[in-house]
Amino acid sequence: MPDANRKPPTPASPDLPGERGGWEVVIGMEVHVQPTTRSKMFCGCAVGPLGDPPNSNVCEVCLGMPGTLPVINKAAVEACLKTALALRCEIPRHTKFDRKNYMYPDLPKGYQISQYDLPMSINGHLEVGGRRVRIRRVHLEEDTGKLIHAGDKLHKAWESFVDLNRAGVPLMEIVTEPDLRSADEARDYAVALRTLLRTIGASEADMEKGQLRAEPNISIRRAGSDELGVKTEVKNINSFRALHRAILYEVSRQSEVLESGGTVVQETRGWSDAEQRTFSQRSKEFAEDYRYFPEPDLPPLELDAAWIEELRRALPELPGSRRERLVSQYGLPAADAVLIAADRDLADLFEGAATAGADAKHTANWIIGEVAPSGKFPTAEHLAELVKLVTAGSITRDQAREVLLESVETGRSPSAIVAEHGFAQVSDESALQAELQAVMAANPRAVEDYRAGKKQAIGALMADLTRGAPQANRKVAMKLLERLLG
Amino acid sequence: MSELTELTIKEAGRLLRLHSISAADLVTAHLERIEKLDRRVKAFLRFTPELWEKQAEAADERIKQGDTGALVGIPMAVKDVLCVRDVETTAGSQILSGFKPPYTGTAVSRLFEAGAVMLGVTNCDEFAMGSSTENSSYFPTHNPWDLDRVPGGSSGGSAAAVAAGEAMIALGTDTGGSIRQPAALCGVVGMKPTYGRVSRYGLIAFASSLDQVGPFARCVDDAAITLALMAGRDPLDATSSDRTGRDVLNNYGDAVKGMRLGVPREYYDVEGMEKGVKAAVDQAIKTLRDAGAEIVDVSLPHTDYGLAAYYIIAPAECSSNLARFDGVRYGISTEDAQNITEGYMRTRRKGFGTEVRRRVMLGTYALSSGYYDAYYLKAQKVRTLIKRDFDEAFQKCDAIVSATSPTVAFPLGSKTQDPLSMYLCDVLTLGGNLAGLPGISVPCGMSEGLPVGLQVLAPQWGENVALRVARAYEEASGVKAEVAPLA
Amino acid sequence: MPLSKEEVRHVALLARLSLEPGDEEFYAEQLSGILAHIDRLQQLDTESIPPTAQVVEVTNTLREDVPRHGLTQADALANAPAAVDGFFRVPSIQEEA
Numbered sequence A: 001m002p003d004a005n006r007k008p009p010t011p012a013s014p015d016l017p018g019e020r021g022g023w024e025v026v027i028g029m030e031v032h033v034q035p036t037t038r039s040k041m042f043c044g045c046a047v048g049p050l051g052d053p054p055n056s057n058v059c060e061v062c063l064g065m066p067g068t069l070p071v072i073n074k075a076a077v078e079a080c081l082k083t084a085l086a087l088r089c090e091i092p093r094h095t096k097f098d099r100k101n102y103m104y105p106d107l108p109k110g111y112q113i114s115q116y117d118l119p120m121s122i123n124g125h126l127e128v129g130g131r132r133v134r135i136r137r138v139h140l141e142e143d144t145g146k147l148i149h150a151g152d153k154l155h156k157a158w159e160s161f162v163d164l165n166r167a168g169v170p171l172m173e174i175v176t177e178p179d180l181r182s183a184d185e186a187r188d189y190a191v192a193l194r195t196l197l198r199t200i201g202a203s204e205a206d207m208e209k210g211q212l213r214a215e216p217n218i219s220i221r222r223a224g225s226d227e228l229g230v231k232t233e234v235k236n237i238n239s240f241r242a243l244h245r246a247i248l249y250e251v252s253r254q255s256e257v258l259e260s261g262g263t264v265v266q267e268t269r270g271w272s273d274a275e276q277r278t279f280s281q282r283s284k285e286f287a288e289d290y291r292y293f294p295e296p297d298l299p300p301l302e303l304d305a306a307w308i309e310e311l312r313r314a315l316p317e318l319p320g321s322r323r324e325r326l327v328s329q330y331g332l333p334a335a336d337a338v339l340i341a342a343d344r345d346l347a348d349l350f351e352g353a354a355t356a357g358a359d360a361k362h363t364a365n366w367i368i369g370e371v372a373p374s375g376k377f378p379t380a381e382h383l384a385e386l387v388k389l390v391t392a393g394s395i396t397r398d399q400a401r402e403v404l405l406e407s408v409e410t411g412r413s414p415s416a417i418v419a420e421h422g423f424a425q426v427s428d429e430s431a432l433q434a435e436l437q438a439v440m441a442a443n444p445r446a447v448e449d450y451r452a453g454k455k456q457a458i459g460a461l462m463a464d465l466t467r468g469a470p471q472a473n474r475k476v477a478m479k480l481l482e483r484l485l486g
Numbered sequence B: 001m002s003e004l005t006e007l008t009i010k011e012a013g014r015l016l017r018l019h020s021i022s023a024a025d026l027v028t029a030h031l032e033r034i035e036k037l038d039r040r041v042k043a044f045l046r047f048t049p050e051l052w053e054k055q056a057e058a059a060d061e062r063i064k065q066g067d068t069g070a071l072v073g074i075p076m077a078v079k080d081v082l083c084v085r086d087v088e089t090t091a092g093s094q095i096l097s098g099f100k101p102p103y104t105g106t107a108v109s110r111l112f113e114a115g116a117v118m119l120g121v122t123n124c125d126e127f128a129m130g131s132s133t134e135n136s137s138y139f140p141t142h143n144p145w146d147l148d149r150v151p152g153g154s155s156g157g158s159a160a161a162v163a164a165g166e167a168m169i170a171l172g173t174d175t176g177g178s179i180r181q182p183a184a185l186c187g188v189v190g191m192k193p194t195y196g197r198v199s200r201y202g203l204i205a206f207a208s209s210l211d212q213v214g215p216f217a218r219c220v221d222d223a224a225i226t227l228a229l230m231a232g233r234d235p236l237d238a239t240s241s242d243r244t245g246r247d248v249l250n251n252y253g254d255a256v257k258g259m260r261l262g263v264p265r266e267y268y269d270v271e272g273m274e275k276g277v278k279a280a281v282d283q284a285i286k287t288l289r290d291a292g293a294e295i296v297d298v299s300l301p302h303t304d305y306g307l308a309a310y311y312i313i314a315p316a317e318c319s320s321n322l323a324r325f326d327g328v329r330y331g332i333s334t335e336d337a338q339n340i341t342e343g344y345m346r347t348r349r350k351g352f353g354t355e356v357r358r359r360v361m362l363g364t365y366a367l368s369s370g371y372y373d374a375y376y377l378k379a380q381k382v383r384t385l386i387k388r389d390f391d392e393a394f395q396k397c398d399a400i401v402s403a404t405s406p407t408v409a410f411p412l413g414s415k416t417q418d419p420l421s422m423y424l425c426d427v428l429t430l431g432g433n434l435a436g437l438p439g440i441s442v443p444c445g446m447s448e449g450l451p452v453g454l455q456v457l458a459p460q461w462g463e464n465v466a467l468r469v470a471r472a473y474e475e476a477s478g479v480k481a482e483v484a485p486l487a
Numbered sequence C: 001m002p003l004s005k006e007e008v009r010h011v012a013l014l015a016r017l018s019l020e021p022g023d024e025e026f027y028a029e030q031l032s033g034i035l036a037h038i039d040r041l042q043q044l045d046t047e048s049i050p051p052t053a054q055v056v057e058v059t060n061t062l063r064e065d066v067p068r069h070g071l072t073q074a075d076a077l078a079n080a081p082a083a084v085d086g087f088f089r090v091p092s093i094q095e096e097a
Helices: A074-086 A183-199 A240-259 A305-314 A319-330 A334-341 A344-355 A360-374 A380-391 A397-410 A414-421 A429-442 A444-451 A455-468 A474-485 B002-006 B009-017 B023-041 B049-064 B106-113 B156-163 B180-186 B220-230 B245-249 B275-290 B303-324 B340-351 B354-367 B372-396 B419-426 B430-434 B463-477 C005-014 C023-043 C073-077
Strands: A023-033 A098-101 A111-114 A121-128 A131-142 A146-149 A159-163 A170-176 A212-222 A232-235 A267-272 A277-282 B044-047 B075-079 B117-122 B169-174 B189-192 B212-217 B260-264 B294-298 B399-403 B439-447 B450-457 C087-091
Touching: A023 A183, A023 A240, A074 A121, A074 A131, A074 A170, A074 A183, A074 A305, A098 B303, A111 A131, A121 A183, A131 A183, A183 A212, A183 A240, A183 A319, A183 A344, A212 A240, A232 A240, A232 A277, A240 A267, A240 A277, A319 A334, A319 A344, A334 A344, A334 A360, A344 A360, A344 A380, A360 A380, A360 A397, A380 A397, A380 A414, A397 A414, A429 A444, A429 A455, A429 A474, A444 A455, A444 A474, A455 A474, B002 B023, B009 B023, B009 B049, B009 B220, B023 B044, B023 B049, B023 B075, B023 B117, B044 B156, B049 B117, B075 B156, B106 B169, B106 B220, B117 B156, B156 B169, B156 B180, B156 B212, B169 B189, B169 B220, B180 B189, B180 B439, B180 B450, B189 B220, B189 B463, B212 B220, B220 B245, B220 B439, B220 B463, B245 B463, B260 B275, B260 B372, B275 B294, B275 B399, B275 B439, B275 B450, B275 B463, B294 B372, B303 B354, B303 B372, B303 B419, B303 B430, B303 C023, B340 C087, B354 B372, B354 C005, B354 C023, B372 B399, B372 B430, B372 C023, B399 B463, B419 C023, B430 B450, B439 B463, B450 B463, C005 C023
Parallel strands: A232 A267, B075 B117, B075 B169, B260 B294, B260 B399
Antiparallel strands: A023 A170, A023 A212, A098 A111, A121 A131, A131 A170, A146 A159, A159 C087, A212 A232, A267 A277, B044 B117, B169 B212, B189 B212, B189 B439, B399 B450, B439 B450
């Protein structure tokens, strides 16, 4: 049935649970991640930014010119191994590359160099929301080029255009077991994976730049069943939100198909962000037969224990264990620890400031409330200083925000900024008394009202005080004013 | 100046350094020879005046500056599977018609740096698939010793060019015997190095785990020098070894006295072995024994399975290697295809010749779902057995000697209808490719007025051993590669 | 094991080779002949024999992650049968919609 004529299912509710009308959702994820390298997987071409002129970041190797040969990029191998270690994978001693044969214009050699039966790592796991998602394998391969189709719809295109700038860019493929049970879990997994990749410096993992591409395999089955249903694979997902929506859509679609007595077709479907639906992408006239065989142009890799150990030692603390440590060592509430540990820079800032003597909870508040949303990072020393100024009552919260901003912009220390602006909060009673007496003299009516029992008149006096003396410590001033009026 | 086309590298070098001749003179002499003969021999596909002019001039300048490099000013021909920047390189195929590589392969560029002067591109079987050069999509090459016969293949153009005195040295490639067999049939020296000795960068791949680049020359010395200058680790070929090129010359001038030379009985009585070839090889073995070598019997028990294993492994790899010829980035393309698949299928049907299509089909089949284990994996295991045969034989001997080809050059057209009979030309050579061994073919007399070749195989990285035996034989026998007697 | 015409058609599609009149019979006959010779491999017991994919023991040849200059766009496209605006042009990508 042509998909285009299908009525889209009613928009799925965002809080759709894993089980819907007696269906259990089963999701496995294939995630392609571009490791951070300067050059391509098998040649010296620079990994250029998106938007370079077409076919300008290419050489004879990645163009698949006759006579050319691949040579493995060491940095890509190390990024993949670091990822595998961070995902607690087993790393076999022997690994090799294979050719995956199929002809397509975005694949210059007519085969993709990938890994088949001896991937670089197997059997790992990642903790997501307290559940363990099993990682089946992490392997290394090369990206394809980009196709642009003439005409607005694929099937109407009468010619296509090939740009091979992306061809040969390294990719890690990270495959889970079908352990995810809802759209929420799948999204949380992808987010956790991104955090991990950034923490260990293996990838920038920016979905919008195509550095992290999540392809969920989705099937549904009757709750309680042990058998897996027919799955569909969804591609073209370019944000976590889209990942979530695409899974919800597929679950609705599949359950409608099954509930109306149909069968789900095993196929690849594309996600359309514009239409918020998936569409059938590839229903080939025959099943592709990739004819994998060992890549004769690349000698196998022997991953010796010393090399792996060296990489393992160089790994930073991973988000999971750091989160636990932030709770146990600094006494942070679990919710704060989750937010801070998810970002290596935030966590480093927190620990730096806390180590410099700032109160942990206050520091966390400042990081979650101010630094994270703005993305503007002070140094740990400056943040510590700022938090101390606030907790000591030397400056007001509003002042502190201003100081933080200026400190980030100028790189100067908060205490220097406070001194320069005369921001230091005035808590000295004799100084405040003079100010307050001036305010009272200027507002005899309010003073009278207050003394006549209209206690709220004190607000007007305080407001006048703040206008004339913003650095006044309001708490101290209020108490003093009450005494003067009483 | 026709005698200039009969010189060895050493002789030419002496004359060049004495300023008796110039590099330009050498080029001219060879061009005159080509002019006179190549209409009949048809060794060359294309000529490269843009290169020989500059390179000869540069060579003369280097000699004037006192450069004593062995290859400075030496005229060279290059097989049509080795990419040379801006020179049309087609692998003997229509599908690459007009293709000018934007780069030069490592072996060729190293010889350019060593001062060699490129005369042109030589004919070969399409994608190096064949044993007679009749599978060239352009025209067949003729054997300079008998123009009605094949020069062998796939590097038949290079072998014929050297045999006819049209080039002093030439480059070929050897996947199952494609250097050694035409060298034998044309009466010249041809060497296939250990797999990984010479970079394959720039070699249009036929079967990646078997292909090697090697030299043709008219004496063992010339082959050795040429090989030494192009060998050695290349960062652009991950399968190239970090052993230096100079290794191939270690002790290679030593006598053969005291060496143990193995004669494999399976190679001795191979199917289709001609009496005259056998007699010439027997005589050669006797010469080596007389020179002090000990001749020992060895066995290569899986010889009968070599051809079968080879004709799975090579086609399987080629089916993948040739997938890039799709009419998108280079080569020919068919017009007005309705969709990409149709475009691919028509371009490739039109661009590939019969033998190439046959092997692509065979290799695709051998790798396809359901057949991989029965064919490809099985062939790889048999490859292990064949390699072990050689390992064991080399326990008993330092090198293996045999005929290079069971026959002398055969008449054009006599095997083109029966692929298996053509494949059998390689039974004595392809074992060396499956096991990655260095092997050399050196002329060892005549049979029915046609050259016979003696093959010397050595253990991996034993080029110096193979060269030493070949050179000792050359010296002891007095048999020297001659320029074919063409008027 | 002789090859059927149907197998020939399947393999030709995998190999992206169009079949012209007579090709099916030709390949079926020729490939069957070669395979008949190749079938002798089945006589060997290779149960315990490891496969050889690469014949020389070279391992771990890795490249440092250093970019180098590639080709200009003009050089990259110079050999293309059809190049338009910096792209390679190809016929429609057949995908059922």
